[in-house]
Amino acid sequence: MNLTAAMPNVIETKNVSLVYKTESREVTALQDIHLEIKEGSFVCVLGPSGCGKTSLLRILAGFQQPTSGEVLLDGKAMSPKPDKSRGVVFQQHTLFPWLTVEKNVEFGLKMRKVPERERKQTVDRYLEMVGLSQFKKTAPYELSGGMKQRASIARVLANDPRIVLMDEPFGALDAFTKEQMQENVRQIWIKTNKTFFLITHDVDEALLLGTHIIVMSPRPGRIIREFDSRLTYEIQEGQSRAYRMNKQILEKREEILNLITH
């Protein structure tokens, strides 16, 4: 069923919990999170606002330490700091406004002193992949919202991460652009064979993209349901053109919405 089931874990979490302590109170944001993110999979995490999705992503990215539990990257304890092995795309782009699109994508490569020729090849490859070859010399402020997100994705991919972590990356986009971005990201996932981890509160988005879908409960965030899905492959293979109206999808959507709202 699941094409990545036999693959090794890129990231694994064991018993991860997170408690935020403020002066007046303690907030348990995450409770006992067990995750296995398989190489090459597209994991989508769904949950209501405030259930700890961003907190979980921040832990996987190395921005935040869990209060207890373990996080493994390629089977070894993960270094508790962000690094290029985990690329992050946020809801709001984080491009440097003073650099062109091309220089933004090149930035990480330059920091690592990758030779110029290789830098140019890598930048060209990923700008083409996200459809921004014509906008190399453009400044971020001149780009539309969707284009900024595509530039951010190219910048992350240029660093050749083990996993691409995305926190509601299309949340601020209009419906049409969002749909295009979902297609675009599926193509990128197929072409690069990378592992993707995407957080969303949009049930359809998770169903249209994920090979593995995780549903979280309201706070304290726990995993309440996990399942594999083949729909994204089927859409890719052109077998599921009417997928938005597909009976199975409608049922799955109902089931998830019930889980989230009750």
Ligand SMILES: Nc1ncnc2c1ncn2[C@@H]1O[C@H](COP(=O)(O)OP(=O)(O)O)[C@@H](O)[C@H]1O
């Ligand atoms: N730095 C923080 N200090 C205290 N509480 C926080 C902090 N960050 C998030 N929280 C709380 O933790 C819970 C989970 O937040 P978050 O991970 O942002 O959820 P989501 O991304 O699912 O909306 C929320 O109740 C939020 O208010």
Ligand SMILES: [Mg+2]
């Ligand atoms: Mg969030």
